[in-house]
Amino acid sequence: MATATERIFTEFKEHSVAEFFKKNQQMLGFSGKTRSLTTIVHEYVTNSLDACEEAGILPDVTITITELDKESGKYRIVAEDNGPGIPEKHLGKALGMMLAGTKFHRYMQQRGQQGIGASGCTMDAQITTGKPIKVVSRYDAKRITCELSIDLKSNSPKVMNLVKEEGNFGSGLRVEAEVGDVKYDKSSFGVYEYIRRTALANPHLQITLNSPEGEKFTFPRSSNAIPPRPVEVQPHPLGLTTNDLIDFAHRERECRKLSSFLQERFVRVSAAKVEELQGMLPDIDFNKKPADLQWHEAERLIKAFSQVKWIAPSTDSLRPIGKEQIEKSLKNILAPEFLAITERSPKIFRGGIPFMVEAAIAYGGGAGKENGGVKTSEIIRYANRAPLLFDNSGCAITEAVREIDWKRYGLKNFEEEPMSVFVNLSSVYVPYTSAGKQAISNEEEILQEIKNAIMEAARDLQRYLSGKTRERDRAERKKAILRYVSQLSKDLSELAGKGTPEEIEKMLVRLIETKYSKQIEEGEDEKEEGGKNGKIEEEEEIEE
DSSP: OOOHHHHHGGGOOOOOHHHHHHHTGGGGTOOSHHHHHHHHHHHHHHHHHHHHHHHTOOOEEEEEEEEEETTTTEEEEEEEOOSOOOOHHHHHHHHHSTTOSSSTTSOOOOSOOSSOHHHHHHHHHHHHHSOOEEEEEEETTEEEEEEEEEETTTTEEEEEEEEEEESOOOOEEEEEEEEOSOOOOOSTTSHHHHHHHHHHHOTTOEEEEEOTTSOEEEEOOSOOOOOOOOOOOOOOSTTOOHHHHHHHHHTOOSOOSHHHHHHHHSTTOOHHHHHHHHHHOTTSOTTSOGGGOOHHHHHHHHHHHHHSOOOOOOGGGOOOOOHHHHHHHHHHHTOOSEEEEEEOOOEEETTTEEEEEEEEEEESTTOSEEETTEEEOEEEEEETTEEOOSOGGGOHHHHHHHHSOGGGGTOSOGGGSSEEEEEEEEESSOOBSSTTOOSBOOOHHHHHHHHHHHHHHHHHHHHHHHHHHHHHHHHHHHHHHHTTHHHHHHHHHHHHTOSOHHHHHHHHHHHHHHHHHHHHHHHHHHHHHHHHHHHHHHHHHHHO
8 A cells, every 4th residue: 555655756747848838938928918929029030130140141030920810819920031041950959949059058148048939939839829830941052941849748849841952042041930819019018119129229130020910110220230250258257156166167077187177167267366376275276176176165266266356357258239339220210319328348247257238328309208198218128139128127227227316417207208228238148037038137246237337328418418408598598688688779879879779789689699609618618528527426436
């Protein structure tokens, strides 16, 4: 007779990662009809952009959405690009296996990270319509056409009806998926807004959206400069945890000594730095095998890392958008009245990962968002150039914006200002709050760096708004004085007994115009000097 313990464990079973995500689709961003559709488009677009950039191709992406059944929320989504395509032997795993891909295991800045996104879209099509996705991959004078689904129990791809052709077909990937329980709309969380924001942060991209309503929206590229290919890097000693160091050391198979392991597997660790560490930790044997490193020794090494002065991480591993490209893009799409852009130097957060923050504030013009006919502020969030539309309240970027005292920068109420705050975080590894990749975790180092970048841009906005206020006050004073010139001219003519009122009026107007012209020139000089001083003050504020 089975014991109570044995009876409990009769239901003990193993499950694949695909089965887990089938039951927890919301973790991949499939929650809510509008969000689910946007998530699918997001995954296909980010994959296209990553592939094109790594292949050195100016990306041209087309998204076509067709409504099939309004009542059940069934749509057909076609995503097509001009990228390098996917070879036949990798096609199934790339689009039909969770945690398989070219990104998860590499320290390289790309939009995708886990190797889940595109496979998640295949799974969603499968469980909402029962249909496989259709794929056409063109590469190396070949064209592969097939249907593809996922065996959820084994997390393995099922490739069906494969046709292989030889010929000059160019290159690119076309994915067609029929999905249910989704909805197309023009809200701030819909596909159109996602496409618009993608175009904002990727000026080298040309992207077209063919909507279910028959509308065609094309965002042409404003730059022909392809971002440099991402560089695979090694972690920086700062930011590593004890577990990170133990994990790296115990997996090491090439370096025979702890000293050479530190130099070979981490950036900025030279022979001189190893000697400095040895001087700080004389009882640790730096000639031992990395695999023999003990937990207590790793703890002491991590502590020593924090006491050594390191060179900042190289910018080679990071691919920011760049000031010039952000300016082109925001001016092209938002056409703001004022624009300030800041680009911070690289920093480090846990795991020894370098990151970099870019921020911009666009004010007036097309900046901000329409809310009942009134312009209000908006926060435009990005991670590695990919828009973050959802989970706004739980994101480090939103938190940083909320923590800033905007009154210090001449803004009475941030929520009611016609402005857009644009922030892009670039990193080899972005600490998302979930597999849906829609919000950045509130890591202390990242949160503070985002605040610093926004405050720098806000300083420039403050100077601009102060200048506008001064000019408005001058104009009002001038207008008030000119109001009395006519009467004053008559009175002066009568009292002096010479000169006509018209002659005196001309003289007075000339004097007033000269006075206010000088004030404007002096104001410009003060503005320029204030800019220099303001920059110094802001840097001091940031350091504090």
